[in-house]
Amino acid sequence: MKKIPLYILMTLMAVVMIYPLLWLVGASFKTNDEIFSSAWFVPESLDLSVYKRAWETVTPFSMGHYFLNTFFIIIPKTIFAVISSVLVAYGFARFDFPLKKMFFALLMGSMFMPAIVTVMPLYSLWSKIGLHDTYVPLTIPALFAAEGAFVFMLVQFFRGVPREFDEAARIDGCGSMRVLIYILVPCIRPVIVSISVFTFLWTMNDFLTPLIMISSVEKYPLSLILRLSADSTGDGYEQKKIIAMSVIGLIPSVAVFAAAQKKFISGITAGGLSG
Amino acid sequence: MKNLNYRNPVGVGKYTGLLLIMPFIIGFALFTLYPFAASLILGLTDYDGIYSPEFIGTENFSDMISSSEFRGAVGVTLKYTFILVPLKLTVSLLAALLLNAEIKGIGVYRTIFYLPSILGSNLAVVIMWQFLFTSGGLVDQLTETVGLPSVGWYGDGNSAMLIIVLLRLWEFGSAMILFLNALRDIPSEYYEAARVDGCGHIRSFFRITLPLLRRVIFLNLVLQTIAAMQEFSAPYMITGGGPMKSTYTIGMLIYDEMFRFHNAGYANAVSWAFFVLVTVLVLILFAVTRKKTEEDI
Numbered sequence: 001m002k003k004i005p006l007y008i009l010m011t012l013m014a015v016v017m018i019y020p021l022l023w024l025v026g027a028s029f030k031t032n033d034e035i036f037s038s039a040w041f042v043p044e045s046l047d048l049s050v051y052k053r054a055w056e057t058v059t060p061f062s063m064g065h066y067f068l069n070t071f072f073i074i075i076p077k078t079i080f081a082v083i084s085s086v087l088v089a090y091g092f093a094r095f096d097f098p099l100k101k102m103f104f105a106l107l108m109g110s111m112f113m114p115a116i117v118t119v120m121p122l123y124s125l126w127s128k129i130g131l132h133d134t135y136v137p138l139t140i141p142a143l144f145a146a147e148g149a150f151v152f153m154l155v156q157f158f159r160g161v162p163r164e165f166d167e168a169a170r171i172d173g174c175g176s177m178r179v180l181i182y183i184l185v186p187c188i189r190p191v192i193v194s195i196s197v198f199t200f201l202w203t204m205n206d207f208l209t210p211l212i213m214i215s216s217v218e219k220y221p222l223s224l225i226l227r228l229s230a231d232s233t234g235d236g237y238e239q240k241k242i243i244a245m246s247v248i249g250l251i252p253s254v255a256v257f258a259a260a261q262k263k264f265i266s267g268i269t270a271g272g273l274s275g
Numbered sequence: 276m277k278n279l280n281y282r283n284p285v286g287v288g289k290y291t292g293l294l295l296i297m298p299f300i301i302g303f304a305l306f307t308l309y310p311f312a313a314s315l316i317l318g319l320t321d322y323d324g325i326y327s328p329e330f331i332g333t334e335n336f337s338d339m340i341s342s343s344e345f346r347g348a349v350g351v352t353l354k355y356t357f358i359l360v361p362l363k364l365t366v367s368l369l370a371a372l373l374l375n376a377e378i379k380g381i382g383v384y385r386t387i388f389y390l391p392s393i394l395g396s397n398l399a400v401v402i403m404w405q406f407l408f409t410s411g412g413l414v415d416q417l418t419e420t421v422g423l424p425s426v427g428w429y430g431d432g433n434s435a436m437l438i439i440v441l442l443r444l445w446e447f448g449s450a451m452i453l454f455l456n457a458l459r460d461i462p463s464e465y466y467e468a469a470r471v472d473g474c475g476h477i478r479s480f481f482r483i484t485l486p487l488l489r490r491v492i493f494l495n496l497v498l499q500t501i502a503a504m505q506e507f508s509a510p511y512m513i514t515g516g517g518p519m520k521s522t523y524t525i526g527m528l529i530y531d532e533m534f535r536f537h538n539a540g541y542a543n544a545v546s547w548a549f550f551v552l553v554t555v556l557v558l559i560l561f562a563v564t565r566k567k568t569e570e571d572i
Contacts, residue, residue: 123533
C-alpha cells in the first residue's frame with residue numbers, strides 16, 4: 001500500500017506527458033468553436049470529413065504521395081545505415097590495425113559535432129555537383145556510417161559475443177566476412193532492429209536537412225509538406241485541416257514505435273546507448 | 276573504451292580492420308572534415324552562393340562581432356540553453372528515479388514518459404505545440420480554469436521563449452533513458468549497506484546515487500547543451516524568432532543569412548564561430564566537472 005502515492009504521482013505525470021497528443025487527435029474532429037472553448041480532448045461529434053480534406057493537402061499531390069517520398073528516403077537510408085555501421089563496428093570490435101585509437105576517437109568526436117555547422121558547406125557541395133533537390137544528400141551519407149552512436153552501440157554488443165565463436169568458425173574455414181554474416185549478425189539482431197527504428201524515427205523528424213536540400217514541392221518529405229501547409233493557410237477554418245494533417249503525419253512514427261517498443265527499449269537499455 | 280587492443284586472428288593482416296572501417300574514414304573526410312574546412316575558408320570570402328567566392332580576409336568575422344543581430348542571437352541561444360538544460364536534466368533524473376521502482380505496470384509508464392522525446396521533434400508535434408499556446412488555446416483554457424489571467428504567450432519575449440523551453444523539456448525521455456540505465460547498474464547492496472548504517476533515502480541519494488551517476492550526468496549535460504545550442508526548428512516554426520528577435524537563435528541566423536539573404540560567406544563565418552562557441556562551452560563543462568570530481572574525492 002506504500003506504493004499508492006507513487007502510482008498517483010506517476011499517473012499524474014503520465015497524463016501531462018500524453019495529454020497534448022490526445023488533445024491534438026481530439027482537436028482534429030472538433031469544430032473551431034469547440035477547439036477554443038473546451039480543454040477536454042474528446043470531441044462532441046466525430047466529423048471525419050476533415051481527414052479527407054487533409055489527405056488532399058494544399059498541393060496537387062495527396063498525403064499518399066508524400067508518404068511515398070518519405071519512404072523513398074527512409075528505406076535506402078536504413079539499409080545503408082545498418083550495413084555501413086555493422087561493417088565499421090566489426091572492424092573496431094574484432095580487428096587490430098594502425099591508428100585504430102585515433103580513428104575511434106574521431107568517431108566519438110563526430111557524435112558531438114553540431115549538424116548546423118556542416119550543413120551549409122554541404123549544401124554548397126551538393127549543389128555544385130547538381131545533386132541538391134534529389135534524395136542523394138539525404139541518403140548517401142548513411143552509406144558512410146554517418147551516425148557514430150550506432151557504431152558505438154554495435155561495438156559494445158559485438159564485444160558481448162564471445163570471441164571463441166569467431167575462432168571456432170575460423171577453424172571450420174570461415175573467412176572474416178562469413179564470420180560476420182553467419183556468426184555475429186545473428187547474435188546482434190536486436191541492435192539491428194534498434195538502429196533501423198532510430199533511423200526511421202529520426203528521418204521522420206528531420207526537418208533542417210530536407211528544408212535546405214529539397215526545393216521542389218513534388219519531392220517534399222512529410223515534414224516539409226506540413227511546414228508548407230502551416231505557412232500557407234492562416235484562416236480559422238483551415239487550422240483543423242493542419243491539425244488533421246499533423247495527426248496523419250504522426251501515424252507512421254507512432255506505429256513503428258508501438259510495434260518495436262519492447263524490443264527497442266530493451267535494445268537501448270541493454271547498455272547500448274549509455275556511455 | 277578500454278580494451279580496443281585485440282590481436283588479430285591467425286591469417287588476418289593488419290589492414291583488414293582498416294578496410295572494414297573505410298566507410299567511416301571516407302565519410303568522416305567528406306561529411307565532417309571537408310565541410311568544417313570549407314566553412315572556415317568560405318567564411319573568409321564574399322560569396323552569394325552562385326558566383327565564385329571572393330577573398331575578403333577576416334571582414335566577415337569583424338562584421339559579425341560588431342553586428343548587434345549576431346550578438347543578440349548569441350545572447351538568446353545562451354539564455355535558452357542555460358534555462359533549458361538544467362531543467363531538463365533535473366526533470367529527467369527525477370523521472371528516472373521514479374521509473375526505477377520495481378512495480379507492476381512500470382513498462383507502460385516508461386513508454387509514456389519516453390514517447391514525447393521520440394515524437395517531439397516531429398514537425399507535426401511542433402505545429403501542434405504552436406496551437407496549444409495560441410490565445411484561447413488549450414494552455415489558456417487551463418490557466419483560466421485555475422483562475423490565472425490569460426497571458427499573451429506570443430506577445431512577450433520571455434513567455435515566447437518559455438513555449439519553446441516547455442516543448443523541449445517535455446521531450447526529456449532520451450536523457451531519462453540514459454539515467455535509467457545508469458541507475459540500474461548501481462548494485463542494490465550499496466543501498467542496503469547504507470540503510471544498515473542508518474542512512475535515509477535523501478542522504479543515500481546524495482551520497483551514493485549522485486556520485487555514481489557523475490559520468491552519465493556529464494554525458495547528458497554535453498549532449499543536451501549541444502542540442503539546445505543548435506535549436507532551429509522550434510523557433511522557426513513556432514515563434515518565427517519573435518517577438519522582437521527574442522527567440523532568434525544562432526541556428527535561425529545562419530539559415531536566414533544563407534537562404535534568405537544569400538550571404539553564404541557570412542553564414543559560413545557564423546557557422547564556424549558557432550562551432551568555436553560550442554567547443555569552448557563543452558571544454559568549460561569538462562573543466563568544471565573535472566574540478567568538482569577532484570574536490571569530491
